[in-house]
Amino acid sequence: MTPLLEVERLTKRFGGLTANEDVSFTVGEGEIAGLIGPNGAGKTTVFNSLAGFFAPSAGSIRFRGEEIAGLPPEAVAARGVARTFQIVRIFKGMTVLENVLVGALLRHRAVPDAVARAREALRFTGLERRAADPAGRLTVAEQKRLEVTRALATEPRLLLLDEVMAGLTAAEVQDAVEMVRRIRDRGIACVVVEHVMEGIMPIADRMLVLERGRLIADGPPRAIANDPAVIAAYLGEEYRAPGA
Amino acid sequence: MSRRAGTAALLAALLLAALFPLAVARPAWQNTAILMLMAAQLGVAWNILGGYAGQVSLGHAAFFGTGAYVSSLLSMRLGLSPWLGMLAGALVASAFAVVVGWPCFRLKGHYFAMATIAVVEIVQAVVNGWERLGGAVGLYLPLAETGFGGFVFNRSKLPYYYIALALLVLTLAVNWLVARSRTGYYLRAIKDEPDAARSLGVSLTRYKLQAIALSAALAAMGGTLYAQKELFIDPGSTLSTSLSIKMSLVAILGGVGTLFGPVIGAAVLTAVEEGSRVIFGGTGRGTDLVVYGLLIVLFAVYQPAGIMGWITGRWLGPRAERPEEEP
Numbered sequence: 001m002t003p004l005l006e007v008e009r010l011t012k013r014f015g016g017l018t019a020n021e022d023v024s025f026t027v028g029e030g031e032i033a034g035l036i037g038p039n040g041a042g043k044t045t046v047f048n049s050l051a052g053f054f055a056p057s058a059g060s061i062r063f064r065g066e067e068i069a070g071l072p073p074e075a076v077a078a079r080g081v082a083r084t085f086q087i088v089r090i091f092k093g094m095t096v097l098e099n100v101l102v103g104a105l106l107r108h109r110a111v112p113d114a115v116a117r118a119r120e121a122l123r124f125t126g127l128e129r130r131a132a133d134p135a136g137r138l139t140v141a142e143q144k145r146l147e148v149t150r151a152l153a154t155e156p157r158l159l160l161l162d163e164v165m166a167g168l169t170a171a172e173v174q175d176a177v178e179m180v181r182r183i184r185d186r187g188i189a190c191v192v193v194e195h196v197m198e199g200i201m202p203i204a205d206r207m208l209v210l211e212r213g214r215l216i217a218d219g220p221p222r223a224i225a226n227d228p229a230v231i232a233a234y235l236g237e238e239y240r241a242p243g244a
Numbered sequence: 245m246s247r248r249a250g251t252a253a254l255l256a257a258l259l260l261a262a263l264f265p266l267a268v269a270r271p272a273w274q275n276t277a278i279l280m281l282m283a284a285q286l287g288v289a290w291n292i293l294g295g296y297a298g299q300v301s302l303g304h305a306a307f308f309g310t311g312a313y314v315s316s317l318l319s320m321r322l323g324l325s326p327w328l329g330m331l332a333g334a335l336v337a338s339a340f341a342v343v344v345g346w347p348c349f350r351l352k353g354h355y356f357a358m359a360t361i362a363v364v365e366i367v368q369a370v371v372n373g374w375e376r377l378g379g380a381v382g383l384y385l386p387l388a389e390t391g392f393g394g395f396v397f398n399r400s401k402l403p404y405y406y407i408a409l410a411l412l413v414l415t416l417a418v419n420w421l422v423a424r425s426r427t428g429y430y431l432r433a434i435k436d437e438p439d440a441a442r443s444l445g446v447s448l449t450r451y452k453l454q455a456i457a458l459s460a461a462l463a464a465m466g467g468t469l470y471a472q473k474e475l476f477i478d479p480g481s482t483l484s485t486s487l488s489i490k491m492s493l494v495a496i497l498g499g500v501g502t503l504f505g506p507v508i509g510a511a512v513l514t515a516v517e518e519g520s521r522v523i524f525g526g527t528g529r530g531t532d533l534v535v536y537g538l539l540i541v542l543f544a545v546y547q548p549a550g551i552m553g554w555i556t557g558r559w560l561g562p563r564a565e566r567p568e569e570e571p
Contacts, residue, residue: 051443077445089440091433093501102433105426106445114426147440154444 311464382478
């Protein structure tokens, strides 16, 4: 069976800077893959290539067997890949419900149908009470949750979550972990970029570790935690930090 | 305001507007009222692109002028009824808007606005030098067939009042329908966060082009009405940057992205214009630009949400109908 997502030798250069080099991995149906690495390792660049915001310099991205590298974001979304943004990009001039509605309209062209689907998504992520509130009035944790809800409303097969746990309190991290688990239980595969290790380690089926644009490890969380190369990458960062 | 109260207020306003010319018989006042309705209609048309989609066009006179010229030329050369000319003008303006929008939408924010100024200036320069279109002298429409069929009324301005009112109501209805549609939500999403909109499957180009096509068609219909009312058009009056700015100002003053904002904006702006004409006398060509500039500065600094924003007192800008209010 072909995996849901196959990334092969993905390379992205910006002028002289190589942000991703020969990155290859696969994500299976309903799998949670954690994508970690030091700042500047190229995690968000991978996301932007997967979601169609960057055209890769080389390599291929196949989603459900179809080549999607170089397609524009709206075409990638239509094929079933949804994303959130590291810095939240909610529609501030709209209510919470309207934000999610924009996502739901992708699969349901009639507004009343889409409203029903949006409400369902809000119930799933527990934001239903805030449906009528202006989106800009939500707390940071709620805004991140709103981005996830909006992405879910497009009914994706693969969800790309970019640091949804960053800046949250311990209790909020637990809620977020629970939410990602329930998303996976609905059969939606997730690639999760995260710095919060206690958030991602317990739920990931696989961990992918990037360093300086290259994939240096790919395996189950327990193996990754003991991998010398991974430890070196993080330790290296710590050693460099005081002099930087 | 509840749904029923809103509907009642709307019907009351419509009734007042319909009865106004019967209560106020003085032609000068009636003429001011017609100008107000025409300005409101153009502001509402502009608002579809500039308000909902957030693409500030300062070249909408190009579409207004297209409507004026297409219907006038078709009626003068081919004897086509201006009513059909109005539809033809709307279609031509739509097509023109798509052709112009395609490259201009590659630019964002201020750069888009500047490109639209270039568009209207180029169109004006071309028509100025095009003898068959009347050139810089302009076109005088013949007084061939007066009455409703010919769309020319020489005894009283009153029919123009009701046609302008009908056109405004039509434009508001289109705007209202768009705001509640898939396209309406997509346009507001594009205005707020274009990248997020794309990640949810929204094609920026496709929906911006839909918005400019619709906005241009409605502005062109206003252009035909202007031509039939004045019976004279020239590039300076129908294809100018100052007219373009006025269209945007009506919406900005009243409240961008709101349904009735431009109507309020038009009422205030027309009153201010007529007032400045009385105070400063005569031409107005210089003073109205000074007034426009002053208003833009004042509103940008103190009241970016426009008069509607001040009335509703809510920070949530676009006052599109909530989905939960749906029947």
